[in-house]
Amino acid sequence: MTEMRDMPGHLARRFQQIAVAVFLAEVEAAGFDLTPVQYAALAAIAANPALDQITLAGLIAYDRTTITGVIDRLAQKNLVIRRAGVRDRRSRELLITEEGRRTLDAITPAVEAAQRLMVRGLTKVEANELIRLMQKAIAAGNELSRAPLREDAGTQRQ
Amino acid sequence: MTEMRDMPGHLARRFQQIAVAVFLAEVEAAGFDLTPVQYAALAAIAANPALDQITLAGLIAYDRTTITGVIDRLAQKNLVIRRAGVRDRRSRELLITEEGRRTLDAITPAVEAAQRLMVRGLTKVEANELIRLMQKAIAAGNELSRAPLREDAGTQRQ
DNA sequence: TACTGATGATCAGCATACTGATCAATAAGG
DNA sequence: CCTTATTGATCAGTATGCTGATCATCAGTA
Numbered sequence: 001m002t003e004m005r006d007m008p009g010h011l012a013r014r015f016q017q018i019a020v021a022v023f024l025a026e027v028e029a030a031g032f033d034l035t036p037v038q039y040a041a042l043a044a045i046a047a048n049p050a051l052d053q054i055t056l057a058g059l060i061a062y063d064r065t066t067i068t069g070v071i072d073r074l075a076q077k078n079l080v081i082r083r084a085g086v087r088d089r090r091s092r093e094l095l096i097t098e099e100g101r102r103t104l105d106a107i108t109p110a111v112e113a114a115q116r117l118m119v120r121g122l123t124k125v126e127a128n129e130l131i132r133l134m135q136k137a138i139a140a141g142n143e144l145s146r147a148p149l150r151e152d153a154g155t156q157r158q
Numbered sequence: 159m160t161e162m163r164d165m166p167g168h169l170a171r172r173f174q175q176i177a178v179a180v181f182l183a184e185v186e187a188a189g190f191d192l193t194p195v196q197y198a199a200l201a202a203i204a205a206n207p208a209l210d211q212i213t214l215a216g217l218i219a220y221d222r223t224t225i226t227g228v229i230d231r232l233a234q235k236n237l238v239i240r241r242a243g244v245r246d247r248r249s250r251e252l253l254i255t256e257e258g259r260r261t262l263d264a265i266t267p268a269v270e271a272a273q274r275l276m277v278r279g280l281t282k283v284e285a286n287e288l289i290r291l292m293q294k295a296i297a298a299g300n301e302l303s304r305a306p307l308r309e310d311a312g313t314q315r316q
Numbered sequence: 317t318a319c320t321g322a323t324g325a326t327c328a329g330c331a332t333a334c335t336g337a338t339c340a341a342t343a344a345g346g
Numbered sequence: 347c348c349t350t351a352t353t354g355a356t357c358a359g360t361a362t363g364c365t366g367a368t369c370a371t372c373a374g375t376a
Binding site: 135 | 292
């Protein structure tokens with residue numbers, strides 16, 4: 001493990017670097033301007049109406065302080081609306097707009113193409129194995145980052 | 159692939175997120191203050207005296223504009239020296255300091271412990287397979303990011 | 317040699333990520 | 347009901363990473 005090229009940490013950084021580049025290239029080629037992070041947030045908001053930001057952070061494993069800026073940019077693009085919470089006035093409820101939903105639908109093929117491109121050097125069997133192993137390693141390390149994944153916990157926090 | 163949890167892009171981001179957190183925790187526990195990126199740069203500079211920044215960027219697959227700031231911080235910590243190039247006055251030659259070398263030697267056990275922690279949910283065989291598959295996917299996608307890996311090309315350019 | 321193109325480094329600007337702090341609002345306890 | 351602890355969101359500050367531009371210098375050629 002003395003060599004950088006055998007270190008999981010280096011490989012993780014490099015694979016993510018390529019994954020982001022591929023994502024942005026595919027999305028731009030499809031005529032859109034959305035980052036991977038913005039896409040994940042938009043998809044989660046679409047699937048969970050009136051989501052608050054902390055729950056969103058848990059669903060997609062973002063740091064809570066990162067969410068603020070991401071939502072700022074999605075709102076500025078008119079893809080989501082952020083409004084004051086009803087039950088809890090500290091919280092913000094997130095809703096996808098019509099334009100947000102149209103964008104999400106239209107962009108999905110590009111996103112899926114990007115996923116395939118990221119592993120284009122692997123056979124289908126190898127790609128599935130890579131996915132399985134990453135999932136397993138991530139599950140074991142979930143609590144080690146400041147932004148762990150939090151499963152849905154019902155439909156929403158009550 | 160409709161589900162985020164099966165998307166290589168999401169898994170790449172998540173695995174890298176955990177890898178960085180583990181690295182920082184181990185390094186801090188060992189009494190040091192170095193990021194993964196700074197560590198990789200320091201190790202490359204130690205192994206390649208009088209490296210210029212573009213070659214360094216290729217060796218560790220960083221964007222060239224990122225290198226400037228990373229070297230700024232390493233120099234501020236007195237771990238490396240950046241001096242004007244002799245053959246080419248546009249370039250900067252990078253050299254590790256005595257303190258840099260001591261730090262590198264002292265920090266290596268923590269870095270290696272971090273590499274093992276990142277894959278602690280996997281068997282040894284699985285960890286090796288994950289490394290192999292990431293290497294293969296990365297090799298196929300090397301040219302897709304702005305900062306591809308450039309092999310050593312001899313000891314140094316020209 | 318003078319011109320043209322390429323190259324090394326840096327910069328401004330933007331978007332993640334994180335640390336730690338603050339502030340308003342809520343929840344829990346006595 | 348009132349005090350205390352907790353929680354949702356945001357902010358300031360720092361460090362990657364990238365895009366595209368600029369500037370100085372170098373290399374190749376007419």
